[in-house]
Amino acid sequence: MPRLAAEALRRRGVRVVAAAVREEADAALAEAVDEIRWLSVGQLGAARRFFAEQGCQDLVMAGKVRKVHLFRNFRPDLDAMGLLWKLKDWRDATILSAIVRYFEERGFRWLSQLEIDPALVAPQGAIAGRAPDAKTLRWMQAALAQAKALAGMEIGQTIVVKQGTVLAVEAAEGTDEAIRRGGRLGGGEAIVVKAARPDQDPRFDVPGVGVGTIRAMAESGCRWLAVEAGMTLLLERERMVEEAARASIGIYGLAADGG
16 A cells, blocks of 8 residues: 555556655665655654654655554664554554544644545455455445444454354454365355445555455455445455456445445
8 A cells, every 4th residue: 555655656657755664664665755764663753753854744644554563572762652652442443543633733734545546446346356246245335334334343344154153253364364274164155345444544554455455355265345335445356356356356436324
């Protein structure tokens, strides 16, 4: 996601600088931006100073930092320690909302992840392969409602189902591991469903799927990927569709209202 976001912004003539999390970001990101600073999780003040030095006004979050980094080898700077100390809990939305406020209070503005490149946003209907039959579509719609409810409780954004039965729910291990757990139980017929939170803030943590998602599904025998239309990012869409075709996986965009 960081590289795709940088490339999309540069195509629009925007100068792009990146504060890259060394525990997560790909080294190739350096080739897609005008300036980069490698930081560890928790170096909040260092990121702010870097953006100020570069004359940044608009910021966008891209990619994901796994929560496990908060529990191992975590060395927050003074700014991060002050921010975390004031939080009521360490849920994803709580932490990310606090980071957004931290930068806004210092004169920065956050952009919506959905506005970086409209071509990345999942449309409604068939995205890869044929459309599901009526029964499969009903299972998908029911699972989307379940996934949104779980996302609203800060559990995860992904569930794996088969014929209406929940096989796996995403937790701290991440999407791909949840897919592998559920797929192994699904006997080649599992459906993976990805949803945004009911109160999703488009500035951060917008759900995304990509080539890695399809590969995890193929490895574990999942049959369908259903995503929330208008609220899910399709990363490297062409490659993802090609991978899905090779694995006979269908991808479908669902409206949250069931329409």
